[in-house]
Amino acid sequence: MxxxxxxxxxxxxxxxxxxxxxxxxxxxxxxxxxxxxxxxxxxxxxxxxxxxxxxxxxxxxxxxxxxxxxxxxxxxxxxxEFVTRAPTAPAEATTGAQVWQAAQDLRTGLEGTLAAVPEQLCQTVAALLADARTVWALGGPLSELAAEYLVRQLSGLRPGVHRVPEPAYARARTVLDLSGSDLVVAYDFRRYSSATARFVRAARARDARLVLVTDAWESPLAAEAEVLIRLPREAAGPIAPLAHEIAVTELLLVAAAARLAPAGRLADLDALAQTL
The missing domain is CATH 1.10.10.10 (Winged helix-like DNA-binding domain superfamily/Winged helix DNA-binding domain)
Structure with a gap:
């Protein structure tokens, strides 16, 4: 890995x-x-x-x-090794080698990430995304960007898709109305988020279903998940690989779109966007 x-x-x-x-x-x-x-x-x-x-x-x-x-x-x-330049090599050549190696690492990491979501797992999550009464997404300091991407794209495909709000009282109102018909999608990676954990456990206490996207070492929330997606976390040099989380999210969105047949909704959305 x-x-x-x-x-x-x-x-x-x-x-x-x-x-x-x-x-x-x-x-x-x-x-x-x-x-x-x-x-x-x-x-x-x-x-x-x-x-x-x-x-x-x-x-x-x-x-x-x-x-x-x-x-x-x-x-x-x-x-x-990534940040130290060999003294005998020109700076431009060394930097170029570093960038090439980072590209190779990113490519390898993406291949491993996509392999971690086989067809059946992808279809299982797609069914949850399509059929839930509401979908709520959240993440940690960096993975919240993947959660935001899921919300923006999925809300174009179906109604009832929301980002979990930040203030504690707003989160309490959200949890209050959850039930077994609702789905939480949580992204939780090392330096696992205590705020994510608190929300997810409160939601699960209300019987909300959970899709958890985490790393190979597993979030402490792994035991709470109905569906668990473990991603390898190879980095490109010192950069955390957000691209992996986005790539998996796009796979799930494509599978969900195939179930939702959202052409009419997307056409209406485009028409409204032209007038507002």
């Missing part, structure tokens, strides 16, 4: 780790390589665990303690 061997090792070990060590891995992967370059105590605090718990992770992974892990990160960091 990851080109960086250290991140790959962390990812391979993740499913079999106890909860505290999983929390440390999530921090390391979310803020690679910087999370590994401070003190063990600082890392443990970010993960919400004790320093001994964090230390056990590195022993389990085969490192001679945290310092050995830090040295490996410094040596193998993909981010550092």
């Amino acid at each position: 990851e080109n960086d061997p250290i991140k790959a090792k962390l990812g391979a070990a993740y499913p079999d780790l106890p909860p505290g060590e999983r929390a440390v891995v999530r921090v390391l992967l979310d803020d690679h390589p910087f999370a590994a370059l401070g003190s063990l105590r600082a890392l443990a605090e970010r993960a919400g665990v004790s320093p001994p718990t964090a230390s056990r992770l590195f022993d389990r992974l085969g490192y001679a303690g945290f310092a050995d892990f830090q040295a490996a990160v410094r040596d193998r960091s993909r981010l550092l």
